[in-house]
Amino acid sequence: MQIKVKLFATLRENREKEMMMDLVQGATPKDIIERLNIRAEEAAIIMINGRGANSDQVLEDNDTVSIFPPVGGG
Amino acid sequence: MNKFIRVDMTTLNVTTDEVPVKYVGLGGRALTSNFVADEVKPTCHALGKNNKIIFAPGLLSGTTAPNSGRISVGAKSPLTGTIKESNSGGSFSQKMAKLGIKALVIEGMPAGDKFYIVKIDINGVTIEEAPAEILGGCGNYKAIEVLSAKYGQKVGIALAGPAGENRLPSANISFKDPDGNIRSAGRGGLGAVLGSKKVKALVIDETGAGAVPIADPEKFKAAAKVFAKALLDHPVSGQGLAAYGTDVLVNILNEAGGLPANNFTAGRIEHNDCISGETLNATITERGGDGKVSHGCHPGCVIRCSQWYPDKQGKYITSGFEYETIWGLGADAGIKDLDDIAYIDRAMDDLGIDSIETAVAIATAMEGGLLPWGDGKAVLEAVNQIYEPTPLGRILASGTSVVGKVCGLFRVPVVKDQGIPAYDPRPVKGIGLTYATTPMGADHTAGYCISGNILKVGANIDPLKKDGQIEYARAMQIGTAAVDSTGMCLFVYFGIADNPGGYQALIDMINAQYGIALTAVDVDKLGESVLKVERAFNKAAGFTNAHDRLPEFFEYEPCPPHNVVWDFTPEEIDEVYNF
Structure with a gap:
């Protein structure tokens, strides 16, 4: 299945900020994080289609996964 | 900090008194809001003679505590008609604290059209006519240059810009930062109040002042070290904010649809x-x-x-x-x-x-x-x-x-x-409760629910759902009112929200400075008391629960991409202040 992956802040260093990924059925954000060599604690905030998600949530075809390191402001 | 200074702009007299007993244990927002509630007529016109404006450093300002340099400014707001506390960085707060000034109040207003400079130094406070070259449309960058040349490059400055001189409701109070640039007590039009009193600027020079007294220096030093470590160890307060600034939020709010x-x-x-x-x-x-x-x-x-x-x-x-x-x-x-x-x-x-x-x-x-x-x-x-x-x-x-x-x-x-x-309140519901209920008018900093709704710092609450939001918005507003009283930058929250040791170090620093024994419960109570005082002022000024509501269009215009509306009932919103 095709998944759009979007990276932000420090996760963009030495990586594309946006990419399409071909993943097997049943894949989760954890698979993406591992494939991109992102350390687990760096993937502090994960969204699937703009909603907060855990790294073990099962993805569906055409989902958009956004991954952020710890960020804050205000 | 033992001086309580009043500048009467009607008579151009200055009095310096001991700090009233009631205010001895207060600083920052706790002090400004209690003072405004005590002395400003709630129904007065914010630009009239009965409003008063107060500047107060936080409890820890002027010490070596990291990030303790916020100054609180309070008055009745010409923008909202409510009580207002607006705080800012810059060096003004630390200089006030070093001079032992707990608060400086400006009251009354002069009869003529002249603008004045209020000059504060080790010898006291003087009122001088403002130089003509910084009046009538002179921008703040130039005004800071002129005032720094006249009074000394290292002085602190708080000023009303052209918007404040013209008493416009969005005018802020601008503070000189250590490089001569500008920080702002931004919200609520307090610059217009300063302008209405014909005060163009306050200039502060702490030359000759000693260090802020600390009751237990060793304990203070140890707590400050733990506190600094908590800030530097957290990836947001230690690295993220320095790298990308607060603007890092554009992408995360965009992804969240908020x-x-x-x-x-x-x-x-x-x-x-x-x-x-x-x-x-x-x-x-x-x-x-x-x-x-x-x-x-x-x-x-x-x-x-x-x-x-x-x-x-x-x-x-x-x-x-x-x-x-x-x-x-x-x-x-x-x-x-x-x-x-x-x-x-x-x-x-x-x-x-x-x-x-x-x-x-x-x-x-x-x-x-x-x-x-x-x-x-x-x-x-x-x-x-x-x-x-x-x-x-x-x-x-x-x-x-x-x-x-x-x-x-x-x-x-x-x-x-x-x-x-x-932050749109429809897809980020926690912040909507803060906007609706804070005594300040819509203000994200009054209870930054983005933290637990979006950033996963301090809590992890689904921003699209109502569950847990009322209790969260209440707790965040109480905690913020307390932090705003310490002189601490609100961003210390990121370092201590999930680090009990860091939070305790903040309390330990206050205790070591003043020789007291506050507990976390006392700090919560302080926050609650500040909100209650502010809310009572607003009530006396004519505000009711019906003013604690978001604009109606949020209830019937769905916000894409999540296509959600604002759906808290009035009864649910009123629960936020049920404490």
């Missing part, structure tokens, strides 16, 4: 990376010159969220280039060029006008046909009219609510006439 766009008609934009923190960082790095990716707004800041943004030639344009300003102009008003936004930000600082209120007002003016959507050059030209000010300049500087009325709109994003900032 970035208000085109005057709150959508929650996501396509040009997010034209204005994002990542782009801000890359642009500053690439341009070099005067540019600085990170910069602290006051001595002792270890978070360093500010920056210097340069032009294409590397020349300084603006600093303290914040997410809310960039959001307002870049997403809500649709201006896609970060340089255009930077020049408008500079103009707003130079005018002494709240860059949140004005950005929201600009987007509302675009919907109303006063300005073309997304046109940064047209906006800069219009904002520059505030110097004079022309009728359009006056309208834009009067805030979102006035612009909405002038344009005949129903989609006017305000609570208690203060513009709603950079």
